[in-house]
Amino acid sequence: MTNEPIRIAQMMTDMNFGGVEMVVMNYYRNIDRTKVQFDFIVLEGSTIPQREEIEALGGRIYIVPRYTHLIQYEKAIQKIFKENDYKIVHSHMNTLGIFSLYGAKKAGVPVRILHNHSTAGKxxxxxxxxxxxxxPFAKIYPTHLCACSKYAGExxxxxNTEFKVFNNAIDLDKFKYNEVVRNELRKELDIEKKFVIGHIGRFCYQK
Known part of the structure; x- marks a missing residue:
């Protein structure tokens, strides 16, 4: 027996300021890290603005070739899986997750989770x-299926397939109305007497 936490390999694509990264980081900040730890496997070219926070929380980051260089990608991730003896790999790469979970299966990882965060969009x-x-290949390599919503999973x-829905979680305290902050920000942006519509995210069909 060991007191070390279970380490889960979180398979990401580009790790920048995207929505999937934010969701995974919200989970990471709020789990019991004495029991479960996250390592992040990300693609070359990622800016990884969360690096300092991840390392401060006990996580590790591995940078691998892009999946467009599939042979190099598979060699790199299988090496990481074997060296760290991961028991769980959690892929957030949507349908591209077949590449990361194929590597996990080849490396002998027993629990392989595919987590779909999107659908086709205009x-x-x-x-x-x-x-x-x-x-059509999404169910071949995972042992567990997850999605951010019923629609995304279906x-x-x-x-007719069973899967687990993980609703995207946020820290509500960060978004509580604060009149002082509101007034200060409107003054700073010179929009005190203007009607403002705010949008956080990409201007795409899903958003």
Whole structure:
């Protein structure tokens, strides 16, 4: 027996300021890290603005070749899986997760989670083509299926497939109304007497 926490390999694509990164980091900040730890496997070219926080919380970051260089990608992730003896790999790469979970299966990882965070969206033709091509293979390599919503799960796994819904979690205290902060920010931005509509996220169909 060991007192070391279980380490879970979190498979990411580009780790920048995207929504998936924020969701995973929210989970990471709030779990009991004496029992469970996260390591992040991210693609080359990521800015990784969360690096300092991740390392302060006890996590590790591994940078691997992009999946467009598939042979190099598979060699790199399988090496990391074996060296760290991960028992759980959690892929947040949507339909691209078949590449990371194939590597996990080859490396002998017993628990392989595919977590789908999206569907096909208008105006993303190239991404949608890839998603539709890979979607039939989504259930081959995972041992557990997850999604951010019922719709996202049914889109990738099918309506007659069991999967677990993990609703995106946020810290509500960070978004409580504060009149003082509101007034200070409106003054700073010179919008004190203006009607403002705010949007956080990409201007795309899903958002």
């Amino acid at each position: 105006g993303e033709t190239k991404k949608n083509i890839i998603k539709y091509i890979l979607r 889109w990738v796994y099918g309506k």
